[in-house]
Amino acid sequence: MKIKIKKFYYGDIPGDEAGESIASPTITNDKAWPLWEIFIRSKQGLDHKHAGSLHAADAAMAIENARDVYTRRQEGISIWAVESKNIHASNPDDAESFYEPASDKIYRHPGFYQLPDEIKHM
Amino acid sequence: MAIHDLENAFQQKIDNEIKIEPKDWMPDAYRKTNTRQISQHAHSEIVGMLPEGNWITRAPSLKRKAILIAKVQDEAGHGLYLYSAAETLGSSREQMIDELHSGKAKYSSIFNYPTLTWADMGAIGWLVDGAAILNQVMLCRTSYGPYARANVRICKEESFHQRQGFESLLVLSKGTKEQKEMCQDAINRWWWPSLMMFGPKDSESTNSDQSIKWKIKRKTNDELRRQFVNMIAEQVKLLGMTLPDPDLKYNNQTGQYDFGEINWDEFWNVVKGNGPCNEQRLQARRKAHEEGAWVREAAVAYAEKKQSRQPNEKTDAA
Ligand SMILES: [Fe+2]
Numbered sequence A: 001m002k003i004k005i006k007k008f009y010y011g012d013i014p015g016d017e018a019g020e021s022i023a024s025p026t027i028t029n030d031k032a033w034p035l036w037e038i039f040i041r042s043k044q045g046l047d048h049k050h051a052g053s054l055h056a057a058d059a060a061m062a063i064e065n066a067r068d069v070y071t072r073r074q075e076g077i078s079i080w081a082v083e084s085k086n087i088h089a090s091n092p093d094d095a096e097s098f099y100e101p102a103s104d105k106i107y108r109h110p111g112f113y114q115l116p117d118e119i120k121h122m
Numbered sequence B: 001m002a003i004h005d006l007e008n009a010f011q012q013k014i015d016n017e018i019k020i021e022p023k024d025w026m027p028d029a030y031r032k033t034n035t036r037q038i039s040q041h042a043h044s045e046i047v048g049m050l051p052e053g054n055w056i057t058r059a060p061s062l063k064r065k066a067i068l069i070a071k072v073q074d075e076a077g078h079g080l081y082l083y084s085a086a087e088t089l090g091s092s093r094e095q096m097i098d099e100l101h102s103g104k105a106k107y108s109s110i111f112n113y114p115t116l117t118w119a120d121m122g123a124i125g126w127l128v129d130g131a132a133i134l135n136q137v138m139l140c141r142t143s144y145g146p147y148a149r150a151n152v153r154i155c156k157e158e159s160f161h162q163r164q165g166f167e168s169l170l171v172l173s174k175g176t177k178e179q180k181e182m183c184q185d186a187i188n189r190w191w192w193p194s195l196m197m198f199g200p201k202d203s204e205s206t207n208s209d210q211s212i213k214w215k216i217k218r219k220t221n222d223e224l225r226r227q228f229v230n231m232i233a234e235q236v237k238l239l240g241m242t243l244p245d246p247d248l249k250y251n252n253q254t255g256q257y258d259f260g261e262i263n264w265d266e267f268w269n270v271v272k273g274n275g276p277c278n279e280q281r282l283q284a285r286r287k288a289h290e291e292g293a294w295v296r297e298a299a300v301a302y303a304e305k306k307q308s309r310q311p312n313e314k315t316d317a318a
């Protein structure tokens, strides 16, 4: 598809290479700091939740950087750092067949069962 | 699936307000536009630290210094959220930084204006962050998931930026004659460049609004600019100051403010690199990057050394 964007919106600053891409995928230099995924527990009793990612030379630095980047306003009390290359993900292209077995099992949901109105809470 | 079907399925998702995530199929132009836009946004946050960083050592009180440091640090954080979002599209951090330093990539022109007095810190917070907020609030609903999430995070932090700026001007506006003059002068110098932040007029281009169709953007430049003028024209009254536009007038018919013509020659000139501080800003970025090279290398060497000593060092997930 040859769509070229020539209309510039705020935040998309026009240049000589109007409407062209700037960065394109590249090989990363192996001296570059690896990427880490950061998970943060916002308070005691809650799950760690994905906050974002950052670069760091090692795990200790990843945790310190995560503190500076993601918890400047007391957003967390615990941080997990996982190197991104160690995360395995399901394939979105397979989503339809992959999750299909659950879609026709409506009897797994409480609303499937018709009970008399007299039963108020169940 | 044929490309055509993939494109249709993609557009359907967008039409149904389903976010696009990094591993999803997307048209090449969607990937490129997002990469360009998100990295430009990131560069703007990073370069944006320079005009304000300029005043940290000269802030008039410890309180103002602490506030300014906190704000500048937030902007660094915004840059990082955005670089990470851009990286999910396949560009490396290094490459984006290289493109900023070589002058190939752009950043918001507003940061190519100099910060001459302390009042500029207030004017930047109020006007420049104020303009940025309107854009970023809209971008919280952009179609690319990682970019939308980065903007949600950014918006939570921005409101303090604008408030501290306005408050700082408010103090000056109630001060001595010199302080009042300084306040008005800063507003005079930052007003038009702030309006230019919203980009060229909608009528400048006759091409199709692909960015709107893909919901990368949800409002046009002129819509956002008008929103901004309506907001600021009211707020400036509380400062007892004026905006440097003789044509600025409330229009009873439209219920909006009419305003004068922007100097588009100046706009394009600064975009093309001839603004008052273009060269200085890039030089400062390059210098910081080059002088930090040994730190980055040492950190890698240290990490490697530590790993070779304790191959299985780990702390339990808690
Ligand atoms: Fe920011």
Ligand SMILES: [Fe+2]
Residues within 6 Å of the ligand: B075, B129, B158, B161
């Ligand atoms: Fe800001």
